[in-house]
Amino acid sequence: MSFVGSGTAPDQPVRGRPRSEAVERAILEGTMKLLEDGVPLAEISIERIARTAGVGKATIYRRWSGKEELFVDVLRTAEPQDPEQLPGTSMRDDLIVLLESLRQRGLANRSSAILHNVHAQMKSSPKIWAAYHNSVILPRRRAGVEVLRRGQQNGELRADLDVELVNDIIVGPMLVRAVLRPEADLPEDLAERIVDTLLAGLRPVN
Amino acid sequence: MSFVGSGTAPDQPVRGRPRSEAVERAILEGTMKLLEDGVPLAEISIERIARTAGVGKATIYRRWSGKEELFVDVLRTAEPQDPEQLPGTSMRDDLIVLLESLRQRGLANRSSAILHNVHAQMKSSPKIWAAYHNSVILPRRRAGVEVLRRGQQNGELRADLDVELVNDIIVGPMLVRAVLRPEADLPEDLAERIVDTLLAGLRPVN
Amino acid sequence: MSFVGSGTAPDQPVRGRPRSEAVERAILEGTMKLLEDGVPLAEISIERIARTAGVGKATIYRRWSGKEELFVDVLRTAEPQDPEQLPGTSMRDDLIVLLESLRQRGLANRSSAILHNVHAQMKSSPKIWAAYHNSVILPRRRAGVEVLRRGQQNGELRADLDVELVNDIIVGPMLVRAVLRPEADLPEDLAERIVDTLLAGLRPVN
Amino acid sequence: MSFVGSGTAPDQPVRGRPRSEAVERAILEGTMKLLEDGVPLAEISIERIARTAGVGKATIYRRWSGKEELFVDVLRTAEPQDPEQLPGTSMRDDLIVLLESLRQRGLANRSSAILHNVHAQMKSSPKIWAAYHNSVILPRRRAGVEVLRRGQQNGELRADLDVELVNDIIVGPMLVRAVLRPEADLPEDLAERIVDTLLAGLRPVN
DNA sequence: ATGTAACCGAGACGGTACGTCGTGTCTTCAT
DNA sequence: ATGAAGACACGACGTACCGTCTCGGTTACAT
Structure with a gap:
């Protein structure tokens, strides 16, 4: 789901518990929800997104390096085809x-x-x-x-x-x-x- | 300097020490300096502006209600004629x-x-x-x-x-x-x- | 209130708002209260002390560099004469x-x-x-x-x-x-x- | 003699892979090593013990209910006869x-x-x-x-x-x-x- | 000359969020 | 079933800013 290229990772066997896609969706949709509810952008903190999505902060940082990367993905998800x-x-x-x-x-x-x-x-x-x-x-x-x-x-x-x-x-x-x-x-x-x-x-x- | 209206205040006799124009300039120019030095917008805090301009935080809040109002004035100051x-x-x-x-x-x-x-x-x-x-x-x-x-x-x-x-x-x-x-x-x-x-x-x- | 010596600081004029003694007491007594209530030591976090004393975390860190230094002062305050x-x-x-x-x-x-x-x-x-x-x-x-x-x-x-x-x-x-x-x-x-x-x-x- | 019960474990057929004693030793000795190396007690986390011993966290929790129980065993192991x-x-x-x-x-x-x-x-x-x-x-x-x-x-x-x-x-x-x-x-x-x-x-x- | 009132720098204050780490539980693949 | 790896919700860490407040000190006007 990283927004920067993808190109099929070179094999990397899965080790440990895999990341949950449900969680990924919950984060993106939770952020979307906040935006739709008219919450000012400046008041949308990672902390609040985590609370909204019922998710730990670390789970967000595991996927995106910060608020900006997350927003890019949110934006791309929401873009019309x-x-x-x-x-x-x-x-x-x-x-x-x-x-x-x-x-x-x-x-x-x-x-x-x-x-x-x-x-x-x-x-x-x-x-x-x-x-x-x-x-x-x-x-x-x-x-x-x-x-x-x-x-x-x-x-x-x-x-x-x-x-x-x-x-x-x-x-x-x-x-x-x-x-x-x-x-x-x-x-x-x-x-x-x-x-x-x-x-x-x-x-x-x- | 408020960007919203101006119309020469109705009378209000000046009591106490008047605000220093030098301080006003120092704040605007200090902010400008940070922008010019390529400091990312997100890293420009009121706190940092105050430090840069050698000014107390309250002195800034006395003139502008927040970062946004200040930036509008900075922008207008910098606009070409x-x-x-x-x-x-x-x-x-x-x-x-x-x-x-x-x-x-x-x-x-x-x-x-x-x-x-x-x-x-x-x-x-x-x-x-x-x-x-x-x-x-x-x-x-x-x-x-x-x-x-x-x-x-x-x-x-x-x-x-x-x-x-x-x-x-x-x-x-x-x-x-x-x-x-x-x-x-x-x-x-x-x-x-x-x-x-x-x-x-x-x-x-x- | 530093527990390490005292020796009358060499002059240092007071700059800025002085630290509140009331706050100092609130922190020490709040911590004491937690201890008295039988809260296990491991569950006494700075965060909780701050909450108990109705104080910001930074206010604690301004006075003590960590939990241990704070506890020493609490202990000394509580020591019988x-x-x-x-x-x-x-x-x-x-x-x-x-x-x-x-x-x-x-x-x-x-x-x-x-x-x-x-x-x-x-x-x-x-x-x-x-x-x-x-x-x-x-x-x-x-x-x-x-x-x-x-x-x-x-x-x-x-x-x-x-x-x-x-x-x-x-x-x-x-x-x-x-x-x-x-x-x-x-x-x-x-x-x-x-x-x-x-x-x-x-x-x-x- | 008695057909009822016994001293040793009451029968319980071993199912699945038995626990490795080597792993048990690795954990105890790894913890010991950290202590000997002068690592402050507060910095010895279960996470770090697992890393040091090359062992999964769950493997530790399967044997001890927490850090304290583990330390008791470490201590007893190390006590002079x-x-x-x-x-x-x-x-x-x-x-x-x-x-x-x-x-x-x-x-x-x-x-x-x-x-x-x-x-x-x-x-x-x-x-x-x-x-x-x-x-x-x-x-x-x-x-x-x-x-x-x-x-x-x-x-x-x-x-x-x-x-x-x-x-x-x-x-x-x-x-x-x-x-x-x-x-x-x-x-x-x-x-x-x-x-x-x-x-x-x-x-x-x- | 002397109030007096607003100014100024500094920095304390209660908060909120940051990004990281450790907790104990869980889920996956492999042995 | 056990084992290594690592995801997960949770919550504390110590720091940085927020906007407000309180200090000692400084102007500059009105008496």
Whole structure:
């Protein structure tokens, strides 16, 4: 369950009593429960998590080295299912699907008011942020850039543009709304509107 | 120095020794120093700030009700000077100036590695976030929307677009780079490239 | 209140809030209470003492470096008043007075069932034992040896005997009863009987 | 002969693997080793004993109910062989032999610095102390009192003395030196000197 | 000049949480 | 059944901060 890679340990025969999966679940779900109940992040101590889950502190420290590592796992457990099969019919459709999945994440977060805090918290601990970045953010970014490359080859996207920058341009508005502007709403057709607006350009047609 | 309102206290005759401004500066600058030295945010306690500034804890609590309020003031002290006179020659030029000021902020933050953390931290405390949002973010947003409205009247911007959404589209890519993707760099012509790309649209010219 | 010497600190102006004597008493008496209530020594944790005395743990650690140092002070606080003016009328009378004070200690200990445990505990920590030895045991021993020396000069004690050994002989039986044989009782005339028996010798008169 | 019961175990067919005596020895000797190496008693945990002996904790708990029971066994294993045939030639000689065995114990203890601690520790756990008292101390005490009774019948000891008290008087000085005054030495002729001094009395012969 | 009231540094105070360790019990695989 | 290993709930360890409080001492105004 460690969030950092896994790669099938090199054999290591089981010695002693194995760790209980039930306990593992109890900890993750107990933490989730606290978050959902609106307990401020600063008041969620390892001690309290242990009490909530009916578990000894050592049992938590045996699995995670601290609060931050634990939160990363909680966050990943709660993340909506990762990317999906892209339709592949056109660059436009693919981009809309990608943006739509971002919107779903924003909605899920909002509804429970949970992940915002955890996300913010992670940014202040570089190691954890790096782990989260590598395992969650980067893969999506790569998917986006790939779609854009194919678009350039198809002639759907201007060939002279820097795909990295274009990716920021596409993803930016949705992130701003979902992460930085929690007061804004995320209407159903938002992904489509953003993509079409960007494709057409802001300048009047003629 | 309270960040919430100010409006010149109604009268209150000064009795007893007045608060030392030197002490006030020492606290703010001491905190700044810790941030600049790369001390992780979580390790910056009121106790440590007091030690660093050579000041009693009570002296800090006399001015701020807690760590969060203090950080807001530190952040505001360190912010680059707020917006500027817009050229007004065209919507394009105005947008570039606004984006460029955002870029400057990103650079300043990066160079000292300070504000990232503080920004992230603030997000987990709703009251503080609201204060920061109202005093720093909202004014800039309003300026941006105003520029876009003028653009629609001038015929520089398609009249059928939602200016709020367009503002997110313009500001989004810069924020993504400055706040969420600290690993990306912010080249000098970035503001210009973003605006021109957006105006022209992503689709090939013909 | 440190048990190790005192010698009037060289001046040291008081800085910060002074330590509360009331708190000091609360801790010592709280510990005493636990001992009197028959709580096994092993179950008396610093944590529990703090709870009993209504005090923070740090407040205890500020005064004593650990459980052992604290117990020494508790023990010394509870000790019956140290020796007394010796009558000086004869070696026999002086020895009886010294032994009687030992008997009193044994009785006090027994009645509350306190000090036995603490005494035993101290033996397993050499530093503490040394401190207790120097401040409590040694002075009494010196007083005894002094009395015996005067006895040799007066002709009340055989001049060929080693006063150190004689002291052990006199003090021994009382200690055995008071410390090692808690089941034995300590009748009122015990000191007198021991001294007279020793002076006369065990052999039948003739 | 009787078909009912027997002295030895009442039949109980051995099922499963029998307990290893080697393991039993490893535990006792491992504990002894720790004591000999001067590890403070408070730092000798069951956990550490198990590590030292290369044994699982459960294996220890299967044999002893806790640290105290284990220590009693360690102590008894290490005790010099219990009393001996008394010469019986005279009360004086018998007393000297008894005292000498006490002195040997004191020397053994001292040389390894072991039993002091264990002895002290036992005093704080009444159940264990009772066990030790009954199995080690009481038999010796009874032997001593018996010798004194014979002495009274022989006319070697004044008939008007309380033999219990006399026993304390004889045993006291040696115990004081061996148990309470570890800094004192125990010269070879100590037993003889004590007995002769007591028999003759402290008063000058004149 | 002298109150007097708020300031200041220092540090004690009752708490809570930290991360580690030892307790005695349990569960697993292997002998 | 025994044995080594180690997970488990529990609770104490000694330290660090929290936010409040009490000290001795210092300004700076109002008398």
